[in-house]
Amino acid sequence: MANDVKLSKNLLRMKFMQRGLDAETKQQLEEDHKRIISDEHWYLDLPELKARENLIIEEKSFVPCEDLIYGRMSFQGFNPEVEKLMALMNPKNKEEEEEDLRQMQTDVTDEEMALRYESLIGSIKKKFAKKRQRTSEAEEDLNQNVESNLKRVFLKPQD
């Protein structure tokens, strides 16, 4: 009589019923459970996507293609602000820059530079000298004939 009684699946699945179950029914229950889960999972019936490196890059704008310049411009000094902006926004290419450099170099020649610095040597030297040295140098300038490396001694004042 007792063997005929069958417990429902849901009841068997409960935790407190698991202890008394035999291995066979346990396995069966697990399989059922897994099937239900896998049935509920959806997946797309698509071939696997191959991630390939893209060799084509799209660029929609003409600006980088044709190296178009900035849209504001002013001619013959009509609007100085815009002319400044033009120089700022339109970076020159290398050739033009080199030309500019050459022009800058011809502005002041090396000889001129040397001549100019020659006259500056004295004043620059003063800048790096310390105060005491500076004062002593000044004295030297004043009395060039006096030997400068005399040891300073006390001179008795004359009566």
Added chain:
Amino acid sequence: MISALKDKVGQILVPGDEFCCGAEDTISLTAHVQPEKVVCGPGLMRSADRLQVCKSGVLRHKEPNMFWMDSQQKRYVPTKGDAVIGIVTSKSGDIFKVDVGGSEQASLSYLAFEGATKRNRPNVQVGDLVFAHFIVANKDMEPELACIDGSGRANGMGIFGEGGLLFTVSLGLVRRLLAPHSEIRSDLQQLVPCELLVGINGRVWLKSSSTQRTLIIANLLQCCDTMTAPQRRTGGRSALIDCPSQRWRM
């Protein structure tokens, strides 16, 4: 594909022409060759591993691997990064609607101006002209403009247009005007002192010392599309000499 593209540079192509990728390229067995990337500019469209032409025109090439179609058109299609001239058509709360000549009006936030804060709103009226660049532009969304660059500086963008004249030219002419070594620009430079603002959307704003001069230069620029270089030079000089204001002065 690159070799096939290079063969066609300078030739006229029509929409539907295709370049296939890879198939005809020879692969050397000895050296491992790094596949080269191709940049396809306006007029070329990527579909899977093929390159399709979608505008009729002449194929152009720039080193190293940039290809695009040089085509003539009048309708402007908003593109990200393009600097354009727009007309403010309405103010609604936080954004301005700006007409740029595209299929849809672009939006411009009141915060996208130099020095603008929530408290300090820019003074923008309906009908004002703005020079701005696109920060959002694609086929699915409303285009969005900004008058500042990434670092928050205006760099010449913003509201402008006191005492000048706005007119439209073809998109091809605009590109010729903005080309790095433009003949039209150098001719204009020698002609008369003036200020010019060119939007890639085909709008040009011009200002010079007098209304007559402005009108003459504007007409001249509009005619440039169909004039040869010598015609342009003689036309420009004679027009300015015949200018009524000049004659009165003489």
